[in-house]
Amino acid sequence: MLQIYCGNGKGKTTAAVGAAVRAAGAGMRTAFFQFLKNGSSSEIGCLDSVGILTSACPECCKFSWEMNESELGAVRDRHNSLLAEAARFIAEEHAGMIVLDEFLDAYKAGLLDTAAAERFVLSECKDCEIILTGREALSPFAESADYISEISAVKHPYENGTPARKGIEY
Numbered sequence: 001m002l003q004i005y006c007g008n009g010k011g012k013t014t015a016a017v018g019a020a021v022r023a024a025g026a027g028m029r030t031a032f033f034q035f036l037k038n039g040s041s042s043e044i045g046c047l048d049s050v051g052i053l054t055s056a057c058p059e060c061c062k063f064s065w066e067m068n069e070s071e072l073g074a075v076r077d078r079h080n081s082l083l084a085e086a087a088r089f090i091a092e093e094h095a096g097m098i099v100l101d102e103f104l105d106a107y108k109a110g111l112l113d114t115a116a117a118e119r120f121v122l123s124e125c126k127d128c129e130i131i132l133t134g135r136e137a138l139s140p141f142a143e144s145a146d147y148i149s150e151i152s153a154v155k156h157p158y159e160n161g162t163p164a165r166k167g168i169e170y
Contacts, residue, residue: 002146017046029096035057036102079111103121
């Protein structure tokens with residue numbers, strides 16, 4: 001089944017982490033791939049410690065709008081490698097769950113091969129649970145989703161100038 005966690009509120013990645021931990025706890029082979037993130041978020045160590053495969057994009061050392069064309073090209077290449085790694089994990093490890101964190105935003109920004117991304121999510125992932133996160137439930141994924149959960153920001157400390165806090169927002 002295909003799940004989407006979207007919206008402008010805090011908690012999309014946190015919900016995906018919780019689902020991944022639950023799946024691993026049930027004995028499912030689980031992987032957590034982070035797009036637009038360099039792997040330094042605090043949840044990575046915890047996921048690794050419970051046997052969840054994690055992989056990210058070390059080339060994402062700043063926001064995409066701050067990157068030059070060379071940096072964006074390196075990010076696109078790495079994101080395409082993440083998709084290939086996820087496909088291998090499904091084929092070789094008999095995956096029960098795959099999380100593609102921030103996938104929807106990378107897709108919308110054109111920071112991966114969109115045709116390959118659609119083929120992977122909509123065709124290659126039929127035998128495992130797949131979770132996509134990002135701000136917007138995009139076509140064609142929304143049409144194929146079995147679950148869509150929208151997380152909205154009613155109030156957020158960013159509005160008062162509070163920066164992201166380690167262990168809370170990342």
